[in-house]
Amino acid sequence: MNKEQTIEQLKTIVKPYIQNQEAFDVLTEDTDFINDLKINSANLVDVILDIEEKFDIIIDNVSMERMVNVKSAMDIIETKLSEK
Amino acid sequence: MIGNDIVDLVLAKKESNWRRKGFLNKIFTPKEQLLISNGVNPEVMVWNLWSRKEAAYKIYNRETKIRAYIPLQLECYYGNENFGTVSCNGNMYFTQTVITDEFIHSIAVLKKEYLNAIKTLDYNDKISKTNGIPFIIDERTKNIKPVSISHHGRFWEGVTLFNQSINK
Numbered sequence: 001m002n003k004e005q006t007i008e009q010l011k012t013i014v015k016p017y018i019q020n021q022e023a024f025d026v027l028t029e030d031t032d033f034i035n036d037l038k039i040n041s042a043n044l045v046d047v048i049l050d051i052e053e054k055f056d057i058i059i060d061n062v063s064m065e066r067m068v069n070v071k072s073a074m075d076i077i078e079t080k081l082s083e084k
Numbered sequence: 085m086i087g088n089d090i091v092d093l094v095l096a097k098k099e100s101n102w103r104r105k106g107f108l109n110k111i112f113t114p115k116e117q118l119l120i121s122n123g124v125n126p127e128v129m130v131w132n133l134w135s136r137k138e139a140a141y142k143i144y145n146r147e148t149k150i151r152a153y154i155p156l157q158l159e160c161y162y163g164n165e166n167f168g169t170v171s172c173n174g175n176m177y178f179t180q181t182v183i184t185d186e187f188i189h190s191i192a193v194l195k196k197e198y199l200n201a202i203k204t205l206d207y208n209d210k211i212s213k214t215n216g217i218p219f220i221i222d223e224r225t226k227n228i229k230p231v232s233i234s235h236h237g238r239f240w241e242g243v244t245l246f247n248q249s250i251n252k
């Protein structure tokens with residue numbers, strides 16, 4: 001899977017939880033889940049669980065700590081996929 | 085320093101399915117999960133513990149500047165429905181929680197006695213922000229007073245501490 005595909009899938013995952021459509025429309029790697037997309041922090045768990053399901057990976061607790069923006073989410077997904 | 089977090093229970097029910105597989109494991113320690121499963125009202129316990137963690141995180145983040153999603157590192161010692169502590173990497177925070185049918189509101193402070201010095205803000209208080217972190221300027225002394233604000237659904241709560249010396 002290339003970067004564009006990963007980011008597209010990630011967008012589909014976060015879409016139901018975002019509360020700032022404008023930030024979502026211009027989403028880049030630097031977009032922050034909480035500060036920019038205004039995803040509430042309890043829903044961040046859902047984002048993490050959805051990523052696990054969709055990519056069939058397990059996000060361990062240490063990785064989860066970094067899951068605050070698109071860039072780290074992409075890093076984590078790529079790393080976990082490569083370990084499969 | 086102070087932190088707070090409010091949960092609108094009606095909105096929480098709509099936004100979050102805490103019974104979802106894996107959900108509790110990602111944010112609550114085994115001990116906390118026991119409190120939830122043994123509680124008379126598991127849902128209230130979920131948001132009680134969650135709001136304590138979020139309130140404590142706001143202090144932790146301000147003091148350490150560490151930004152991370154660390155629900156499992158913020159460990160609640162329950163105490164009782166209304167009072168407990170949260171520890172995080174060697175730091176300890178005292179929490180006070182108000183529970184109603186409509187919302188749960190937790191406040192975290194650094195020392196137990198500060199729980200007696202909480203001042204609730206209202207819409208007239210002029211709140212400023214640096215990097216998203218809120219404070220007010222004391223009109224008399226011109227000192228910067230840290231405040232914590234939280235909003236969810238129908239509710240907004242802002243809090244600060246009365247005494248300047250304990251605002252550090």
Ligand SMILES: CC(C)(COP(=O)(O)OP(=O)(O)OC[C@H]1O[C@@H](n2cnc3c(N)ncnc32)[C@H](O)[C@@H]1OP(=O)(O)O)[C@@H](O)C(=O)NCCC(=O)NCCS
Binds near residue numbers: 137152154
């Ligand atoms: C910062 C954070 C605690 C905000 O919580 P929230 O439930 O999304 O939103 P709340 O309404 O309770 O709080 C938002 C207010 O907190 C204030 N705030 C923002 N960042 C803050 C910080 N780092 N420290 C203290 N207060 C902060 C702001 O004033 C904001 O209000 P505003 O949007 O009107 O400016 C949270 O989103 C976050 O970053 N969480 C990740 C950290 C974590 O691990 N959380 C899980 C702990 S269990």
